[in-house]
Amino acid sequence: MNNERHILSAFDRDLEAVQAMVVKMGGMVESAIHDAASALDARDDELAEAVRRRDKAIDALEHQINDEAARLIALRAPRATDLRMVLSIIKISASLERVGDYAKNIAKRSHVLGDLPAIPGSGMALRRMSAAVETMMKDALDSYIQRDVALAEDVRQRDLEVDQMYNALFREFLTHMMEDARNITACMHLHFIAKNIERMGDHATGIAEQVIYLATGGLPEDTRPKGESVPRMTTEGA
Amino acid sequence: MNNERHILSAFDRDLEAVQAMVVKMGGMVESAIHDAASALDARDDELAEAVRRRDKAIDALEHQINDEAARLIALRAPRATDLRMVLSIIKISASLERVGDYAKNIAKRSHVLGDLPAIPGSGMALRRMSAAVETMMKDALDSYIQRDVALAEDVRQRDLEVDQMYNALFREFLTHMMEDARNITACMHLHFIAKNIERMGDHATGIAEQVIYLATGGLPEDTRPKGESVPRMTTEGA
Numbered sequence: 001m002n003n004e005r006h007i008l009s010a011f012d013r014d015l016e017a018v019q020a021m022v023v024k025m026g027g028m029v030e031s032a033i034h035d036a037a038s039a040l041d042a043r044d045d046e047l048a049e050a051v052r053r054r055d056k057a058i059d060a061l062e063h064q065i066n067d068e069a070a071r072l073i074a075l076r077a078p079r080a081t082d083l084r085m086v087l088s089i090i091k092i093s094a095s096l097e098r099v100g101d102y103a104k105n106i107a108k109r110s111h112v113l114g115d116l117p118a119i120p121g122s123g124m125a126l127r128r129m130s131a132a133v134e135t136m137m138k139d140a141l142d143s144y145i146q147r148d149v150a151l152a153e154d155v156r157q158r159d160l161e162v163d164q165m166y167n168a169l170f171r172e173f174l175t176h177m178m179e180d181a182r183n184i185t186a187c188m189h190l191h192f193i194a195k196n197i198e199r200m201g202d203h204a205t206g207i208a209e210q211v212i213y214l215a216t217g218g219l220p221e222d223t224r225p226k227g228e229s230v231p232r233m234t235t236e237g238a
Numbered sequence: 239m240n241n242e243r244h245i246l247s248a249f250d251r252d253l254e255a256v257q258a259m260v261v262k263m264g265g266m267v268e269s270a271i272h273d274a275a276s277a278l279d280a281r282d283d284e285l286a287e288a289v290r291r292r293d294k295a296i297d298a299l300e301h302q303i304n305d306e307a308a309r310l311i312a313l314r315a316p317r318a319t320d321l322r323m324v325l326s327i328i329k330i331s332a333s334l335e336r337v338g339d340y341a342k343n344i345a346k347r348s349h350v351l352g353d354l355p356a357i358p359g360s361g362m363a364l365r366r367m368s369a370a371v372e373t374m375m376k377d378a379l380d381s382y383i384q385r386d387v388a389l390a391e392d393v394r395q396r397d398l399e400v401d402q403m404y405n406a407l408f409r410e411f412l413t414h415m416m417e418d419a420r421n422i423t424a425c426m427h428l429h430f431i432a433k434n435i436e437r438m439g440d441h442a443t444g445i446a447e448q449v450i451y452l453a454t455g456g457l458p459e460d461t462r463p464k465g466e467s468v469p470r471m472t473t474e475g476a
Contacts, residue, residue: 070325074317083308090328177415177422184415184422191426 011076018068018089019145022096025061026141028054029096030134032103033200037130040110040193041123051107058100065093081214088210092144095203099137102196109189116186119176122169126190129165129197132158136204143211152211155204162201169194249314256306256327257383260334263299264379266292267334268372270341271438275368278348278431279361289345296338303331319452326448330382333441337375340434347427354424357414360407364428367403367435370396374442381449390449393442400439407432 032051039048069089072078078086136155143152173187173194270289277285307327310316316324374393381390411425411432 066325070321073311073325074315074321077312077315079312083312087304087308087311087325087328090325091332094329094332174422174426178419181416181419184412188412188429 011072011078011082014072014076015082015085018065018072018086021061021065021068022089022092023141023145025058025065025093025096026137028058028061029100029103030137032058032100033130033134033137033197036103036106036110037127037197039107040113041127043110043114045111045114048107048110052104055100055104059097062093062097066090084214088144088214091210092141092207095206099200099203102200106193106196109193113186113189116189117182119173119183119186119190121172122190125165125169125172126193126197129162129169129194130200132162132165133197133200133204136162136201137207140204140207140211143208147211147215149212149215152208152215155208156212159201159205162198166194166198249310249316249320252310252314253320253323256303256310256324259299259303259306260327260330261379261383263296263303263331263334264375266296266299267338267341268375270296270338271368271372271375271435274341274344274348275365275435277345278351279365281348281352283349283352286345286348290342293338293342297335300331300335304328322452326382326452329448330379330445333444337438337441340438344431344434347431351424351427354427355420357411357421357424357428359410360428363403363407363410364431364435367400367407367432368438370400370403371435371438371442374400374439375445378442378445378449381446385449385453387450387453390446390453393446394450397439397443400436404432404436 032054035047036051038044039051069086072086073083136158139151140155142148143155170191173191176183177187270292273285274289276282277289307324310324311321314320374396377389378393380386381393408429411429414421415425
């Protein structure tokens with residue numbers, strides 16, 4: 001069985017190398033979330049431009065991770081849980097790529113917002129929301145690397161808070177639009193940004209769910225509202 | 239080499255079986271797109287409810303496809319292009335699952351829209367847009383099954399038209415909102431729906447790009463605007 005042991009450890013080494021790329025990609029995506037929110041809040045066009053430019057490197061890294069994952073499968077022929085670990089990397093990197101796109105989109109919009117009336121409190125609220133998502137993303141990746149199901153479960157629960165932040169912001173934007181038609185355009189942009197941040201949270205949750213699935217072979221009955229919530233879009237009450 | 243030939247054809251048989259599941263999933267997703275748009279246009283709550291209910295079967299099929307793909311890899315140990323074909327199935331089914339979610343979301347919103355003022359012309363425009371996306375999705379999957387790069391390239395180009403439809407609709411909604419604040423809530427919902435349809439188009443394009451990537455090992459230089467476009471959000475001119 002020495003031979004098998006040897007093969008296993010070669011697989012582990014290779015897996016670690018690909019996982020290191022995923023961690024690197026995760027770090028780049030976390031920076032993108034952070035900087036997109038900062039650029040928006042500070043109306044910093046240069047930083048927004050940097051976020052847009054850096055998205056190319058994130059996309060390139062996804063391709064590289066896919067190639068490495070395929071190489072690993074072809075070379076080491078992993079089975080059962082090992083194979084599932086590698087396959088989940090493909091899904092996780094696709095999620096990260098998507099989140100990078102959302103950050104790029106926020107950066108694009110922040111430039112347009114520069115010419116529009118400011119909506120009081122929105123910058124702060126969006127920063128808070130994106131900080132929550134940034135931490136979720138970090139913890140989701142940590143839970144994957146460390147196979148930490150409790151942490152993954154925690155990420156999954158925190159998505160509910162992000163959904164609530166989004167719903168509260170939505171009602172605020174609606175109020176501003178109803179009060180003054182000159183706020184409509186700015187609120188439409190800000191609402192898109194809020195929605196993009198909420199979707200980032202969904203992707204972090206998706207990564208956390210991969211971790212739970214890998215560890216337990218299934219997901220708890222769907223207690224978490226899945227996909228985007230549909231606010232009733234009234235300004236009264238919750 | 240008889241043995242290798244035997245292994246190859248067993249792989250082909252297994253691949254075809256998984257691809258048949260992808261085609262089935264594709265058909266379910268196309269129906270979801272179609273029915274979500276019909277339910278919206280006809281304010282048909284029962285049909286909308288059916289779309290929401292059927293999304294569970296789409297999600298279940300994605301899990302099944304992932305399991306089968308993993309089984310195929312473990313059992314047949316495909317390499318090079320064969321392996322890439324199988325790995326692309328995982329990505330394609332993830333895209334289809336996402337599109338199913340968007341259709342479900344449209345169905346959720348169509349119920350809310352029942353209580354709101356009608357926005358002239360919006361039902362027709364959204365149906366046209368979703369019909370375009372439905373065909374894109376069908377052709378993207380056909381291009382995958384038939385390894386038809388020309389068809390995949392065609393799908394990719396058609397996404398530009400969908401983006402244009404979205405931009406035109408966006409400006410229309412903005413006009414209605416500015417003209418009468420009572421339209422704001424309905425337009426916010428309709429705009430979300432338009433955005434969801436546009437995102438479905440992005441996913442169809444993603445599948446088409448997988449086909450091109452599988453066949454050529456790369457993508458043409460990115461001439462297509464990637465991700466969501468950011469309309470300047472003015473009502474004047476284009």
